[in-house]
Amino acid sequence: MRSLVLLLAASVASASLLPSISLNLPSSAFPKFHTISQADAEAGNDLPEGFSNSTRVNALEAAATVQTAAEAACSASPNVRFEWRQYSASDRLAFIAAIKCLMNKPPSGNFPPATSRYEDFVRLHQMDMPNVHGNPKFLIWHRYYLWTFEQVLRTECGFDRAMVWWDETLDAGKFAQSDMFTNTAYFGHLPPPDANGNGYCIESGAFAGLTCHIGPGSSNTPHCLARAVDESLTAQCNTGFVNTCNSRTSYSDMESCSEYGPHAYGHDGIGAVMSDVSASPSDPVFWMHHTFVDHGFRIWQNADVADRTTTINGNDHNGNPLTMDTMVSVGGIRPDVRIGDIMNTLSGVSIGGVPFCYRYTY
């Protein structure tokens, strides 16, 4: 009996000394994103019914669009999202620290089985997966999801810097060389897969040893934060592919190209957890990647602001047409909004008392 007690005491002691080691899942456990090639995108092969018409309203209607007071106030001093290279070391560390802060906060309880406030966001994404992927709601929903995440960093973790974005076109084909991954203060390394094509648990950087409790897919099996880079896929996050998408004139056509083009290649290129459509926000680099996607959307809008911030087309997951009155929900983390409130990043519309108001540095 005494020896059993000693044995138990010894095992408890050694367990508390060891870092918790979570399961490294094989890459086959992570359902990949659907991709299309740039050549197929140029040919419109992702659009079974062909290119749809531009949503351009007639010139008179566009000219009649007047700036609201909220827009005017926003334009005077918008929040600016800085590209990673122009983001100071201090800002970078503050951003990373705020994400870690969310990981160390308890879950709200509204998104079981999330184990932290950070995982509330992962679970929300997993639950909404079919509604906000594979259809034109993808871009507008992720715009609001990203903004909501930023607000929660600010209100719950004291983040008080400008927001960041990642110009992936500058790192296409060589993501792993970015100091986002090579500098051990940031996101941790980006290793190639092992001989069996599986990822490695991330043991460097600010998120070393992270256990993910949401995913893969629709299951929830604790696993390590793993990556497995394929630079032939990250190479598709290039300027030419982005321009191919942005040359499309209707929202829904551009959305399809962006979602299955550069967006999907960035996820699959980073690999492992990031290639899990449902639970990819488990990897904090998800937020950086989605700033790149939202940037592409805004640049497309800038080519015809009057139209592209005031109209939308395409159908949602259930086949209902998207309109400016279609609601966008982030599960109550912030209020539900109309698409028309957030189609313009400079709308200045008050959401829970905070104006929706940002632009990108370029």
Ligand SMILES: [Cu+2]
């Ligand atoms: Cu997503």
